[in-house]
Amino acid sequence: xxxxxxxxxxxxxxxxxxxxxxxxxxxxxxxxxxxxxxxxxxxxxxxxxxxxxxxxxxxxxxxxxxxxxxxxxxxxxxxxxxxxxxxxxxxxxxxxxxxxxxxxxxxxxxxxxxxxxxxxxxxxxxxxxxxxxxxxxxxxxxxxxxxxxxxxxxxxxxxxxxxxxxxxxxxxxxxxxxxxxxxxxxxxxxxxxxxxxxxxxxxxxxxxxxxxxxxxxx
Numbered sequence: 001x002x003x004x005x006x007x008x009x010x011x012x013x014x015x016x017x018x019x020x021x022x023x024x025x026x027x028x029x030x031x032x033x034x035x036x037x038x039x040x041x042x043x044x045x046x047x048x049x050x051x052x053x054x055x056x057x058x059x060x061x062x063x064x065x066x067x068x069x070x071x072x073x074x075x076x077x078x079x080x081x082x083x084x085x086x087x088x089x090x091x092x093x094x095x096x097x098x099x100x101x102x103x104x105x106x107x108x109x110x111x112x113x114x115x116x117x118x119x120x121x122x123x124x125x126x127x128x129x130x131x132x133x134x135x136x137x138x139x140x141x142x143x144x145x146x147x148x149x150x151x152x153x154x155x156x157x158x159x160x161x162x163x164x165x166x167x168x169x170x171x172x173x174x175x176x177x178x179x180x181x182x183x184x185x186x187x188x189x190x191x192x193x194x195x196x197x198x199x200x201x202x203x204x205x206x207x208x209x210x211x212x213x214x215x216x217x218x
Contacts, residue, residue, distance in 0.1 A: 018172075021123055021153055022069050028122025029072040033115045039074035046070070069176055072119075109188050117185035120157040127154040131207060134214050151211050157182055158204040161197055 022045075030041040030052075043052040046069055050056055130150030133139065139147055156171075163169040164180040171177045186196040 017149055021156055024126065024153070025119045025123050025156055026070045026072045028118040028120075029115055031122075032118035033072070033074050036111045036115060038111075038115065042073045042075060044071050044073070069172075113185040113188035116181050117189075120160050120182045123153045123156040126150050127152065127157075127207070131211055131214075134211070148211075148215070152208075154204050154207055157200060161200045165193075165197055 026043050030043055033039075034041050041052065042050060044050045127150060130147045130153070134144070134147050134151060160171040160177060160181050161183050163171050163173060164178060165183060171180075180197075182200065183193050183196050187193050
């Protein structure tokens with residue numbers, strides 16, 4: 001029988017797990033975008049609070065997008081002021097300069113697709129590494145619990161592909177992203193949606209079965 005204390009603990013653990021997985025997901029988008037030169041990374045969480053690179057209210061997004069939990073955006077680098085010395089009058093002249101870096105990167109669908117894919121891609125990579133570690137090293141204690149939690153992080157990839165595609169729901173049913181990010185990204189990279197969804201379901205279900213077998217042996 002589940003007592004109130006156990007139930008409350010379970011809810012707290014699930015909430016913390018969810019927050020960590022969302023942060024990893026958004027960080028995956030952010031790191032990929034930063035590497036590909038998309039601009040200055042900004043990570044914000046509901047209902048519009050910036051957590052990176054600074055803490056505080058988000059100014060450049062006036063309306064929070066639906067029931068999204070977190071948002072990653074990129075701001076092109078801007079050089080705002082240039083100071084010159086006018087020798088004839090020995091004075092300083094401040095020239096405001098808007099120097100936005102125009103680059104084909106922003107319009108390169110393949111690179112945008114990679115950034116889109118690396119949200120769920122990052123959580124799945126962690127899931128895969130934790131699963132392999134469980135299999136090869138058989139950790140115990142706290143390390144084992146951490147690895148088990150990490151191994152099941154493939155839920156992010158699976159939910160982002162299943163609920164928006166088949167049920168027209170957000171990736172966490174009531175909250176989260178509305179669009180099937182990994183499916184859209186793979187389609188932009190040339191993989192048909194039917195194939196990508198099928199492969200994602202097969203891979204995630206196979207991994208879930210493998211994790212279950214690993215845990216049942218102990």
